[in-house]
Amino acid sequence: MPMIADEAEAVDLGLDWTAGFSTLGPAFFTELRPTPLPEPYWVGRSLALAREIGLEEACLESDDGLAAFTGNVPVAGTRPLASVYSGHQFGVWAGQLGDGRAILLGQTASGWELQLKGSGRTPYSRMGDGRAVLRSSIREFLCSEAMQALGIPTTRALCVTGSDAQVVREEIETAAVVTRAAPSFIRFGHFEHFAAANRLDELRALADFVIDRFYPACRDSERFGGNAYAAFLEAVSERTAALLAQWQAVGFCHGVMNTDNMSILGLTIDYGPFQFLDGFDPRHICNHSDTGGRYAYNQQPNVAYWNLFCLAQALLPLIGDQEIAVAALQSYKTVFPEAYEARMRAKLGLPGAAPDDRALIEGVLKLLAQEKVDYTIFWRRLADRQAGGDPAAVRDLFLDRAGIDAWLQSFAQRHEQVPAAQAAQSMRGANPKFVLRNHLGQQAIESAQKKDFSGVATLLALLKTPFEDHAGHEAYAGFPPDWASTIEISCSS
Structure with a gap:
């Protein structure tokens, strides 16, 4: 088992650690410790992932856990490292890259690698500061867990911690660390x-x-x-x-x-x-x-x-x-x-393939694209319609009523041999009501920047079960406001 050199000052998270990526040898990584952040605080925590990892939930409430997942103290049983890799960026060979701001704590005996993203400079930072900002860390935390709930393979996020330490991007922001988890971060x-x-x-x-x-x-x-x-x-x-x-x-x-x-x-x-x-x-x-x-x-x-x-x-x-x-x-x-x-047949509630299914799929996507109809809302309304909801709710999304009516007729004909209840159940399980839209994330971020983390917690709860109705939270599943289209998301994080 890998052990840190200064075990006396380490925090024991109650996890068993085992040699994983580190067995490849020093050609693959550099051993180093995270760089501490001043006065850290909790921003968000995924108790569901903690249970999967085998981490006591209380650890995500404790001062020791806060310090450990910010990178302020060493974790007993680990030998932190940053790995080296290269790659093509925007189609151009970029040469040597590597974990420029992520430090791998190690691998748990249950098979999870835990990594601190935003934990300081490494030999692979390439003039960067090795930090992540609160904005991007909240987005990654929420989307990692949202994708998991959607059934899409993803790295996970255990928690986010913040600090008032300043980080310079397009403007001055504050620092954060997101603890990521995956069977492997090899790329x-x-x-x-x-x-x-x-x-x-x-x-x-x-x-x-x-x-x-x-x-x-x-x-x-x-x-x-x-x-x-x-x-x-x-x-x-x-x-x-x-x-x-x-x-x-x-x-x-x-x-x-x-x-x-x-x-x-x-x-x-x-x-x-x-x-x-x-x-x-x-x-x-x-x-x-x-x-x-x-x-x-x-x-x-x-x-x-x-x-x-x-x-x-x-x-x-x-x-x-x-x-x-x-x-x-x-x-x-x-x-x-x-x-x-x-996947698209599942969204349409079709249990098996038929020769005209591709035309049915392409037909509705063409209609959606012509008017830039809201993608998530259309599919959820179609699922609700099949479950006995308002049939006009789908038509109301389109100006081209003749076009959508013709498509809905083809859709109904395809469903003639499919039990309605079966189709409705399939569609509601394939078409989420809640996804992490940019404006929802932005609202949670702006509150968090004022030390109000309730928006992060609410979004996490909704995104953990995105196919459920969540009565009382319809606003989170509504149309984006006009200002949503002005949000600019770049590589700066």
């Missing part, structure tokens, strides 16, 4: 780093580590003549394809899909300038820094494939054959459309 960029430097021993060690821990079936696969590294690439491609299908179906825009922001486990990772769509615009760009629209909503599936191609290039020395590497990527092109159509 495509970790593999690119060692491949680019032709450090093949480290590349192989990294691939073997990930395969043995997370993709053991690749060792016994007969795919590609028993080539475990090709089977691994194929498995990552399929997980990524399934993830992108879920993003697109729920209307989620990541905003900065660099290869260093792509999880090797197919998790949503690094919540920066993300957004859930308001009005449906396939070309929507949520990242104010993305002036070229590389990461627009409708580009995300293609960008994911491009990133996988970069991963394939990095793994090529291990796979040994370019044709095999290319073949290992091909399942993405099959898995993504199949998974996406399955």
Whole structure:
């Protein structure tokens, strides 16, 4: 078990820690301790995740827990580190990157890595201050737990702590630390780093580590003549394809899909300038820094494939054959459309596939795009309509009444063989009432900046069960105010 050197001053969180990423050796990371923040305070806590990790809930109420998750005191049983990786950013090779403001505490015996994001400079900060601001930390905390509740693979967030310490971005803000959790934070960029430097021993060690821990079936696969590294690439491609299908179906825009922001486990990772769509615009760009629209909503599936191609290039020395590497990527092109159509059929309450389903899906998306109809509200109203709600509520979203009427007729014909109660239940379980819209997050942030954290707690409670009605909280599921469209979310956090 890894142990810190100065155990006498450490806080015991009651967790058992085990060697994980640190077993790869010093070529993969730098050991260092977080940099303390003055006078920290609690901002938000996920008790549900605490229970999953095996952490006593009382720890998220205690002074020791506050100090530990801010990085102000060492945690017994851990050896903190920052990992090195590289990557392509906005399609351009950026060279060495790494955990510039995140420090991995370690891995619990239950399999969770815990990481402090915003905990100070590391050797990979590249002129940065190593800090995260309260604004972006609240957004990541809420969205991580919201995505989990939506059933979308994601890194998690245990808590956020704040401090009045000043951080300079476009303006002066205050600092925060978000404690993130995941089985692993390894990214495509970790593999690119060692491949680019032709450090093949480290590349192989990294691939073997990930395969043995997370993709053991690749060792016994007969795919590609028993080539475990090709089977691994194929498995990552399929997980990524399934993830992108879920993003697109729920209307989620990541905003900065660099290869260093792509999880090797197919998790949503690094919540920066993300957004859930308001009005449906396939070309929507949520990242104010993305002036070229590389990461627009409708580009995300293609960008994911491009990133996988970069991963394939990095793994090529291990796979040994370019044709095999290319073949290992091909399942993405099959898995993504199949998974996406399955998600959209679920939103439509259709239990099985039919020949005209694609036309039905494309038809309604075209109608939504023509008038930029609110994406989440449309799907929830359609689900409510199927459950016996007001049939006019869907029509009222459209100026093109003839167009939506024709589509609703096709929709009704497709449902003739589907029991109404079954369809309604399916649709209400596939179309959330609550998502983390930008304006809701902004309101919670503005309150938190005044030390009122009730908005964070309320949003967390709603987003934990996003498919329920939550009577009395209809305003959180309503149309965004006009000022919501003026919110600019950039890479600055």
